[in-house]
Amino acid sequence: xxxxxxxxxxxxxxxxxxxxxxxxxxxxxxxxxxxxxxxxxxxxxxxxxxxxxxxxxxxxxxxxxxxxxxxxxxxxxxxxxxxxxxxx
Amino acid sequence: xxxxxxxxxxxxxxxxxxxxxxxxxxxxxxxxxxxxxxxxxxxxxxxxxxxxxxxxxxxxxxxxxxxxxxxxxxxxxxxxxxxxxxxxxxxxxxxxxxxxxxxxxxxxxxxxxxxxxxxxxxxxxxxxxxxxxxxxxxxxxxxxxxxxx
Numbered sequence: 001x002x003x004x005x006x007x008x009x010x011x012x013x014x015x016x017x018x019x020x021x022x023x024x025x026x027x028x029x030x031x032x033x034x035x036x037x038x039x040x041x042x043x044x045x046x047x048x049x050x051x052x053x054x055x056x057x058x059x060x061x062x063x064x065x066x067x068x069x070x071x072x073x074x075x076x077x078x079x080x081x082x083x084x085x086x087x088x
Numbered sequence: 089x090x091x092x093x094x095x096x097x098x099x100x101x102x103x104x105x106x107x108x109x110x111x112x113x114x115x116x117x118x119x120x121x122x123x124x125x126x127x128x129x130x131x132x133x134x135x136x137x138x139x140x141x142x143x144x145x146x147x148x149x150x151x152x153x154x155x156x157x158x159x160x161x162x163x164x165x166x167x168x169x170x171x172x173x174x175x176x177x178x179x180x181x182x183x184x185x186x187x188x189x190x191x192x193x194x195x196x197x198x199x200x201x202x203x204x205x206x207x208x209x210x211x212x213x214x215x216x217x218x219x220x221x222x223x224x225x226x227x228x229x230x231x232x233x234x235x236x237x
Binding site: 050051057064067069070 | 117118120121122123137139140142150151152153154161172175176190191192193197198199202204205218220224229230233234235236
């Protein structure tokens with residue numbers, strides 16, 4: 001792992017397009033400012049891993065039976081009309 | 089209000105053709121977390137399954153995520169989409185957004201919704217992104233769905 005020393009308001013540049021700046025240090029909390037292109041997702045690692053894990057668990061193969069929700073809504077498609085090919 | 093049926097509000101011509109197919113292609117340029125390489129999904133809506141919908145991996149009919157607009161089930165849900173994501177998705181206001189929450193079914197028959205990291209879709213461009221809400225701390229990634237049986 002590359003370890004760099006930085007002071008407040010100093011930055012590092014990654015790949016010429018991502019800037020990580022030390023904004024503030026409060027006790028054991030460091031505030032970082034990240035500037036990255038829109039196509040570079042930036043996440044807190046633990047949140048990223050939690051959602052990633054949940055997504056993997058949620059992926060289904062085939063079509064499992066669906067649970068019944070208490071209040072059944074009206075059954076409509078995008079236009080609020082019966083879907084072609086299915087009984088009205 | 090069923091989010092799955094509210095794509096209709098504008099751009100009616102395009103929706104006519106979408107409705108015929110009853111299938112919309114959602115483009116997730118960044119994929120889902122852990123599935124970054126999968127960028128196109130078909131949003132499938134079967135009236136008998138409402139308010140559930142399927143985000144099916146395009147051209148892989150056996151791979152899908154079960155989703156629903158959590159607002160259908162939890163009227164108090166207030167997803168706060170971060171400003172960068174609003175910009176990324178080109179949303180001009182809350183009404184431009186469709187919010188889908190991934191459902192996890194357990195073997196025991198229970199179901200949970202990810203309220204923390206919903207899939208937000210621009211209803212006009214059908215470009216979407218799985219976002220971590222600005223108010224994510226308020227919400228669970230495995231919020232139990234109320235089930236009747």
